[in-house]
Amino acid sequence: MEKGYFIPEKGLSEENQIQRNLITSIRISKVIDYILENKSLLDFKIKQPLVSNLDYKGFEIQTQKSHNFEDLPRWVKQIVYKAEHIKHFDLMFRQYLLDRDIYPREYKSKNPKLQQDILLDWMFLNKIDTSILNIE
């Protein structure tokens, strides 16, 4: 994962968002939930949470090394890229469900076979590589 995904902020101009995305606290706070919890509806082939509760303090100290995101240690940025990757696809999938009037809670309560059918439909529709997810 080289560069992560741009997670948009609602209500702000594109120019503003790009500028803000350079700032550590803003970039990371957009995905902090995805770093610390397995929040996604999608089951990625990535060990989650990306940062455990025990390691959070250490991670936080590293994020405070620079106000500019690009100047952070590479391994810290890698974690953020992964979280952005997860959130990007999670949000896409949630929108796909919403467009079909399926709420996340409803999706979770469906049987695994039905969940898989919905998932695969979404993936084929968006030409997403099935190997990124734990699909049997």
Place this chain on the structure above:
Amino acid sequence: MNNEIKIALIKAKTLRDSLSGKEPDQELMKALQIGQTKVVNGVTYVVKMTPNGTLDWRVLKPTKKSGKKKNLKKIEDLFDTADFPDLSDLKEVSSLGGSTGAKLVEDTKTGKKYVMKQGNSKEHVEEEFMANAIYKLFDVKVPNMKLYKGDVESTVLSDYIPNTVPANEIMDEQLRDDIADNYILDCLLSNWDVYKNDNILIDTDTGDFIRVDNGGALRYSAQGRPKGEDFSEEVEEIDTMALHNPFMAEGLTDAKMKKQIKQILLKGENIISIIEDDDLKKKMYARLMDLKEFVTDEPKDPYRQLKERDLKRALRRAGHVMNTNNKQGWIFLSEICKMRGFDGTPEMLPSKEFDKQLKQEGALLLNRGLTGSYGKTAKDYMKEFTESEDCFYGTQAMYGAGIYAAVNAAKKNPPPPNDDYAIALDYAGFEKNHILDILVTPDTRIVDADELDRMMNEEFFGEEFKEKKDEYDKINDVYNELKNQKERIEDEIDFNVKKDLGWNEKSFNVLNRAKPEEVYADTEKFSFQKPLRFYTKLIESLNGTVQKIDKTTYEIKLPNTAKTFWLSPEIAERSLKQKNANTNPYNYHYKRLKEFIKENHYNLIRGKVADEIEKRRRDDPKMVGINDKMKEAQSKIKDLADEIEKIKTTGSSTVNEVMAEIIKRPGGTHRGFYAAIKGYDMIVNKRGWGTNTDFAVILNRSKVKVREFK
């Protein structure tokens, strides 16, 4: 032991404890009933529910003999049932459906129609009758009715109202507000379903709106199932019914609800007096005491210890600790801060006065940079912080939920240049006028973020955990710094090898993004010269060569490999392919060239980087040293992690529902929630941004002062 003797012993023991200043055992107290008395040395003591929700003995104050009797209504006087028939005179007309099978019946003697209910059980229907009686006490319209109590089953007969329409079918804001005039009473009675379906009807003859089906009130659901702990001693319904009926709750203000509560409390005694069931009586008393908490006029200490019920109330209103909305930001945090009065507006000071107060020892200057969004400008947000009734606490933060600002250590804005101010300027999109200057007075309750984390660990998991976690964090820090050192060395190797071998980042991006094999696929449309020019430019940027060997062949060489690629227009002409109808056609020859470049230049360089790094890891004493120390640190980390897990499972802290949510992620956003619960005005993180700037997380907006701005 005989029950009477048992009760007498319990009374004696608990009263003795109470008189000697000890809190009586609540388990024992539960065996007694509110209102029970005991005389000791000529003084009468009575069992009462205290404001804290516990049972205790209090001196029974003699009632003043005013000569007037208290005008308490009796249950039999609430309904006009003189003309109600015997059940034997009724014949069934039709079924009315509903959760427990109500029937339309007719008095065979008079022809008058009634609705007959027997509920799911005797207790259920009697409870429904009690709910209606309490509504009647407050002149809230319910059908006129009579309870026919039986040994095995009971029956409620109520006047049939023929010409009605469900309120929900014609609901508008006016009707909603009228119905919501008794919102608190509906909550007190735990009448969960009152606003649903056709449980409120409008009598089209009189215009009255009538709560006709109250079978889901008090201790039973509409289907007759006991609610159990869901009908609790706290009137949680004030929050939950608002959540489930947002339209009804829209018109409710705190002032309206307080007024309704006061009206209910005035008749509190009457409510208790008409209830026969002891358990219900006790619960209702506790619920009335809970309502009283809302309207107490005593000024509350903003830094008081919040009770468990306060935290639960805040959580109920938020739904989940992490829920946010556009008005409050983190709702849970906002509710906690509201309870403390932290959401008040800050004092605005003219510039001179601001600077004067800033000179005080212990005062801090904060700079908060703002940006416009959602159609609001930065200035709008500045005004919101200083003027709006609702304090917006934010929706995104990683160091603690709350309102962020940079601590200006110099206590002065530029000039001269100031790194702390520069951070705020960045957040303000480099607009100086979009920075709020905030004064923190010396008496502000500030907590250091690290200290706060230690407090959380100690509270949630105990002293031993806190010490182990400290140790873990120190070693983890060491490990992370070693990782950084290792990365810096590897980055240097990466840079040097790539420089030596001619890595070109711009060409790399072009190679990845451009699709010459698709763009120039059709050789009839695009002459060979176009892809040739494209690839020549790319290859020359990598210090490679493109040499024309003859009319139809070009030899392509790259600097780091002996391999050659032969580019030919004749081959290209034969190379048009298409996987299937859904994919774009492409030129296989051009695609192979692209892959040749990737493989024999970029991937080759990557391989060299990896080899060099691997070599240095083996042979460079510095790298070897770092790796060894990392292994050692990792091993210690693992051992400590195992120890910590054991301590967590055998930890001694008792946590309530709210803290259990916060424990799930001690630190980060939740730090703000914890600090507010503990009554801190502000968190300051000394490490802050970059290496020098501390940052503050403001929780108590009313405590700070703001420099006037235009």
